[in-house]
Amino acid sequence: MNSGTLPAVIAGFGTGLSLIVAIGAQNAFVLRQGARGQAVLAVVGICAASDAVLIALGVAGLGAVVTAWPAALTAVGLAGGGFLTCYGILAARRALRPAAEQALTTRGTTAGSVRTAVLTCLAMTWLNPHVYLDTVLLLGSVAADRGSLRWAFGLGAMLASSAWFAGLGYGARLLSGVLSRPIAWRVLDSLVAATMLAMGVMLLARTF
Structure with a gap:
């Protein structure tokens, strides 16, 4: 192993984590x-x-292609802004009318809930221009400065992403005691609504 590989992986992990941890729709x-x-x-x-x-x-250099084709990010911004705004409105409705959304506080997984979660997650990820800016453009440009170690840097960023999402998704179960109270769900849904609406409106505003 090259003596600079581990430092490059660690640098990629730290840089990736710093971009991912910020509160966002995803x-x-x-x-x-x-x-x-x-x-x-x-x-x-x-x-x-x-x-x-x-x-x-x-890391492979797609950032240059994306930069040269701004219409692509504009189209993604329109679709993503509309999607996040709609999702934010639904979250606000859950916060304001918890009785009407009682089923959403029930733990458990069904085929329908998995399908809905998968489709929502795909849209939340691939229709968000910020994801492209953070990963393809920003991380790609920083990795390029590493020369032959750019893939080690990219690997570190990938590990940071996997660790963060696993910790966030499974760590949220530690909140199960707090979330057993309906008021806690209203607070959480209010946070989700505020985040989604803010990002959705911001994306639409930047597009026009």
């Missing part, structure tokens, strides 16, 4: 699914695998 969704105990493995797997693919594309 993290809020993973937190809620983890707290509900529904489709946690599927959601964590999708987030980690998607980040790995995007980081790999960034």
Whole structure:
């Protein structure tokens, strides 16, 4: 192993973690699914695998292609902004009318809930331009400065993503005692609604 490989992996881990930890639509969704105990493995797997693919594309140099084609990010921004705004409205409805959403506080997983969680997670991940900016563009450009060690740096960023989403999704179960009270779900849904609506409106505003 090259003497610089481990430092490059560690640097990638730290850089990736610093970008992922910030509160955002994806993290809020993973937190809620983890707290509900529904489709946690599927959601964590999708987030980690998607980040790995995007980081790999960034390290391979796709960032230059994305930069040269801004219309792509504009289209993603429109779709993602609309999606996040709608999801935020639904979360606000759950917070304001908990009785109407009583079933959503029930733990457990069904085929329908897994399918819905998977589709929502895919949309939350791939329709969010910030994901491309953080992984393909930013991490890709930082990795490029590492030269021959850029893939070691990328590996570190991928490991950070996997560790974060696994910790967030499964660590949320530690909140099960707190979330046994309806008021706690209203607070959580209020946080999710505020995050989704803010990001959705911001994406739409930047697009127009």
